[in-house]
Amino acid sequence: MKNIKIGALAIFAMAMVNCKETKKNAAETTDGLNNSVDQIESNVNEMKDDVMGETLTVMMTSKSDSDMNGEITFTQTDGEVDMKAVFTGLEEGSHAIHLHENADCSSDDGKSAGGHWNPTDEPHGKWGAEEGYHKGDIGNFTADADGNATVEFSTDEWCMDCDDENKNIIGRSVIVHKGQDDFTSQPSGDAGSRIGCAGITK
16 A cells, blocks of 8 residues: 555656646747747848838928928938938029038028038039039929929938948938039038028937
């Protein structure tokens, strides 16, 4: 009888050990599955960003007693940044548009945005010029008789929130000028007063 009891206790102890081991394995498997699911979700989000692109929209505010307003959307996809700006309230004709060094539009004349964004210390010029150009030298656009304009620009020399300060446009601003850029006068193209400003911030 004593031997039967000892045998029963041994079987019970083995069953308890097996049960604990099963629970432990199940927990490890669950943790492994959770980690796998988290990794898959992370990979999917990264793939979605690559395919859909990262988008940032900023609003233009009027400066220097102008009536202009606008919306500017930046989209980064596959190492390239596309800019699309839609403006209203402009005087008919040609206007310069540049990126400036600070995302500060607090002053009435827009000068709080600083000078042209020029991280590589180049002379001012037309985008792509062999003689040099600022990373903020976007160029000129034309407003119609109703004061409306759309500007589209695309480059792989910009990025959004990357580690390369020679390319990162976050923390800069978009400035629209009253006149047109002559692409010659230093350091800013003699484009006249700043009539609109939009800080590029997240």
